[in-house]
Amino acid sequence: MTIPRILVVDDDSDVLDMLKQYLVKNAFAVHTASTAREVETIVAHNRIDLILLDVMLGDDNGFEICQSLRKENSVPIIMMSALSADHHRMKGYSSGADDYVAKPFNPDLLLARVQAVVRRTQRSASLSYRRETKHYRFVEWNFDAQSGQLFAKDGFEVVLSRLEVSLLKILLANPFIPLTREEIASVLSGERDPLNTSEFTEGRAVDVLVGRLRSKLEENQKNPAIIKTVRGTGYVLSVEVSTSDE
């Protein structure tokens, strides 16, 4: 399950801190920035799900930032501004914002709007809240996530290693959603050692792991390519999955 990543852009550090704390408390991952340049670098190097953008940014003009982001990027943007007149709102929308919130705002209302936008963009992902389900059924397989065993219908069976189980669970929890190597790596390294989420994202461990899992899945069946590669990004599970609690 992926935590929504939000970039908050404001040059009032009080508002910035308040928003950050508030959002983090509500289970978002938050980056902050206060200049146009920072925004660009962060957006270029991170996967951001939503940008909260203050229009009044010192020298930089929020509308222009919004427009230039729109040219290159499809990240949803919610504009925040002290300017609440209709023509300001319209300028916000026309420069590419997905929503426009006037300051001062009710934080709970802002949260509701944030969630509406995130929900919209991740609607297909909204099914992926992690359940404590132990059994998955996909294609020809029956997967017991606890023992790490895979049973094929014809009685053939495969045993997966711990990391292979984790990987398969991540994929099964997010069918049809491309996962980056970083996402996979962070979850895996988190499972390995909850406190040390260090990088093992450098090397090609994920690739190798995916390869191993693939070969096990395809060992018996002539399974179609269940795990697909998304070039430049990562991997997707492209199978309908049904989970069953017992």
Added chain:
Amino acid sequence: MTIPRILVVDDDSDVLDMLKQYLVKNAFAVHTASTAREVETIVAHNRIDLILLDVMLGDDNGFEICQSLRKENSVPIIMMSALSADHHRMKGYSSGADDYVAKPFNPDLLLARVQAVVRRTQRSASLSYRRETKHYRFVEWNFDAQSGQLFAKDGFEVVLSRLEVSLLKILLANPFIPLTREEIASVLSGERDPLNTSEFTEGRAVDVLVGRLRSKLEENQKNPAIIKTVRGTGYVLSVEVSTSDE
């Protein structure tokens, strides 16, 4: 790009008419409804891109309509209401609305929000991975967009690369409509990396890609020139296409 279809739900016929005229004037296709039942039937039988939903619907409760639509459907919903207090807004968002507009509203502002939502959903729709495998039938080919395989009637078969698949899908989605290199490039670069829609419209990548796709299409068949060049503009697919889901 297709014309956005909007369903306006209100039981005040004056507002309904006004909105309808106003939206149609701005290049939307508009359905109207004033009861929950009408909404259901229209949504069930039409492709609707956005619903404008008044909360106060005689007997029917707009919030409930919104929630039940949400269960079955992912159509974006903008709520309209005379209730402008924050807790009403939040109720709207939490029942699944994508936006909430208080009456009386500035029609131009509403239009801006409508466009923002449509823009957002079209964006994510074009980026989201489709669950259904689409099969296209055109000329002698049968095209499985998911596996990237093309099957000719005589059993001959070709495998397309990912970008070739994307290109073909774009063309198939817009038969007889000349597409500029920029249009093609923007879609392709979006599919490449949903978050990094950088320009790769500079060079002649599109030309080369079209060439490669052409050669694959013509490899077996003496297919007529399916992809035609529009000099000074771009390319057109000049074939009637039928799509079939399964």
Added chain:
DNA sequence: CTACTTCTGTTACGTGGTGTTACATTGGCA
């Protein structure tokens, strides 16, 4: 403790997809 097995990260190499470049070809227009 040691010996053995299994797991997992790294390295290195092969392969294929994709953008660029350079040159050939075509089409339009004077």
Added chain:
DNA sequence: TGCCAATGTAACACCACGTAACAGAAGTAG
């Protein structure tokens, strides 16, 4: 016809990815 811009395309280079092989780490039995 001759010129020029637009397009077709072969060849090249690069980079992402698959994967075999190796080695260290972690576990297990004795």
